[in-house]
Amino acid sequence: MSKSGALDLASGLGGKIDKEQVKSAVDEYEKYHGYYGGKEESRKSNYTDMVNKYYDLATSFYEYGWGESFHFAHRWNGESLRESIKRHEHFLALQLELKPGMKVLDVGCGIGGPLREIARFSSTSVTGLNNNDYQITRGKALNRSVGLGATCDFVKADFMKMPFSDNTFDAVYAIEATCHAPDPVGCYKEIYRVLKPGQCFAVYEWCITDHYDPNNATHKRIKDEIELGNGLPDIRSTRQCLQAVKDAGFEVIWDKDLAEDSPLPWYLPLDPSRFSLSSFRLTTVGRIITRNMVKVLEYVGLAPEGSQRVSSFLEKAAEGLVEGGKKEIFTPMYFFVVRKPLSE
Incomplete structure (x- = not known):
């Protein structure tokens, strides 16, 4: 609970x-x-x-x-926050075309809320990667409480140096987590390495948009406040993230700032x-x-x-x-x- x-x-x-x-x-x-x-x-x-x-x-x-x-979520009129969060997670699972039996990696999984929701929604086995002992302890307890202790697990590790063999996972996702990486290319390269050829990675990233002006004092203050209150080394732009994932070797299927059309x-x-x-x-x-x-x-x-x-x-x-x-x-x-x- x-x-x-x-x-x-x-x-x-x-x-x-x-x-x-x-x-x-x-x-x-x-x-x-x-x-x-x-x-x-x-x-x-x-x-x-x-x-x-x-x-x-x-x-x-x-x-x-x-x-x-x-995490935040795209949200419809009349939809509660909890409903929108679940739909946000289901949307990601559908975009990855997850199927029963697939082996999936959640990069930066927190206490495993999305992990449990996606595992139940898609009947997949999800491994949560996290470098924080307290969150892993909480996540394991919550997994056991809903009967997922045997099919979903947690691994304590840095997502810049993952302890997995090459080509291990059928799908990888990250939800508002890889924004903590000091180097996005390095992080995406590790994801690339552990993902099987022909398979997909999907991510929700925290980014500054094209409206951000680094010379605007108000914009800079807002960015500093977000970094302080969310443990971020830097907030990258959408363009930087997209280029970083390309530099890591991935082929882009599609990208969009989903905040733009959230009702x-x-x-x-x-x-x-x-x-x-x-x-x-x-x-x-x-x-x-x-x-x-x-x-x-x-x-x-x-x-x-x-x-x-x-x-x-x-x-x-x-x-x-x-x-x-x-x-x-x-x-x-x-x-x-x-x-x-x-x-x-």
Whole structure:
């Protein structure tokens, strides 16, 4: 079961970090980011430490607010957030033409929400690749709780150096995860290596769009806020991602920013002008309640010192995401499907 209450949230704060060390971990994490004067080069060279700290610090908040699938979605009018998230995952499975018995890799799988949904939807065996111990522990427990412990598994590893033989998987996908890679070409090359010839890779990427102006101070601030609140070394453009996947050797089948024709804005769950009972914890009121709850939990010692600061930089990220979405300078769903050639 996903974390549903205050004590559930408190129990996971800090992940695998010793509770006495959470505050210092927050200090170290914040120093990586441009919002606090950090440098992109430092984030890229220390990406493993930065991303692991981020997910140790943030996962419990994510699960409390989002459930088991930590991603945005193209959304129809009248469709709930949860319904849109499932459809977003099903869409990816259909684009990969997944069939029963296929061996599939989820790159950067989080706690495995999409992994479980896609495995059940397509009757495939899905391996989740993740470099964070806490998320893997949570994912394995959730797999067992729904009877997928034997057919789906997790492997702890860096997606820049995967511990799989060449040509292992029938399909590979990533959902808002490879944005953490310090080098997209290197990451895509590893995916290319472990994918069987003639098979496909599909991905939802976090990207800046052609509307982004690097000389615009507001645009730069928004980008810094998103990077801070989401553990990113840098946010690449859609053009950079597409070129990187080509440079890795893939053939592009199709690509599109799915945010462009989403009937409801992808950032709607975080928009302060919007209220929803079905996803209340993500609304402004819900986030204020969570912030104050964390403050109390930290004060009485049920949450480790530093938890409020994690809540604060996640709030800052939410503000940046909404502003970036409204200005159309950022998308969390630049989608492409690519194929590894049958012969090289």
